[in-house]
């Protein structure tokens with residue numbers, strides 16, 4: 001198993017891991033790339049021009065557009081990093097041509113791994129709950145992956161869940177490897193050594209006061225939060241967790257269905273370091289989708305549902321903290337509209353769920 005141990009230097013506050021070497025951050029990227037996998041990372045930060053004011057927020061809000069990654073989401077980063085680690089170290093399994101990658105996912109990690117498999121010549125089997133969009137399934141199938149849908153109501157520890165089915169398939173298929181985004185250090189590491197460094201580098205002399213991040217496996221919030229606290233100790237990091245999920249802590253034990261894809265779970269993933277998060281906001285579907293639609297319509301930001309979730313609750317925090325005009329807030333937008341064309345972008349889909357009711 002790769003999980004290994006994270007340790008933090010008591011003086012520099014820098015993190016290291018017992019099993020993995022870290023890549024150096026290089027802000028430059030050549031324009032001619034060896035493969036499409038090199039078109040992952042270096043996504044732009046965009047300053048919102050209208051949405052903050054429309055919601056009574058006077059500070060500066062910058063959104064990191066992760067839908068501009070090669071596979072369309074921030075999860076391309078961890079897919080590439082987990083494959084790199086396995087190719088280099090053979091952990092959690094040897095990746096040789098013809099090997100079968102099996103991964104439980106809400107879709108975006110699956111797209112990232114399907115992309116890497118198409119480029120590297122691996123076979124790929126994805127297990128994904130039925131709740132997740134058809135668009136994501138079609139993207140993965142187009143990249144050559146086999147998709148197995150699992151029941152939404154199956155708990156994480158059920159043999160019928162996307163995790164349970166992936167583990168069963170691994171035991172049945174020869175030369176199969178489950179990289180396992182829920183405990184693989186390559187998940188938070190990709191964000192600690194790259195996503196967070198991009199944010200710090202690109203913000204330059206604009207002081208970062210608040211970072212708002214949705215959480216699913218917790219890799220994004222763990223990796224970014226650790227680096228932000230290491231380099232900008234005064235900055236606060238807020239995690240956003242949907243009602244119906246328990247990531248924000250035992251108080252939210254009411255596990256329930258919600259529509260936003262990719263965030264929240266009925267268990268605490270090994271890649272989530274809750275001590276790295278200053279505090280949590282609990283989110284609702286309606287506000288998340290309405291904000292995503294507003295960002296698209298008034299800012300031209302073609303983002304997904306969890307992006308609307310992150311921005312809505314970031315604005316709520318700006319108001320409750322009464323952040324001044326010169327404060328700077330960074331929000332990560334994990335994926336884009338391609339994954340949801342027939343879902344929250346469609347008025348009928350929204351009306352069926354009363355998300356457009358006043």
Ligand SMILES: C=C(NCc1c(COP(=O)(O)O)cnc(C)c1O)C(=O)O
Nearest residue numbers: 105106108109216217218220262306334
């Ligand atoms: C866990 C997976 N996605 C995480 C995710 C997240 C959360 O990112 P984490 O780094 O897993 O906490 C937010 N928004 C979207 C649209 C996502 O797809 C997955 O694609 O398997």
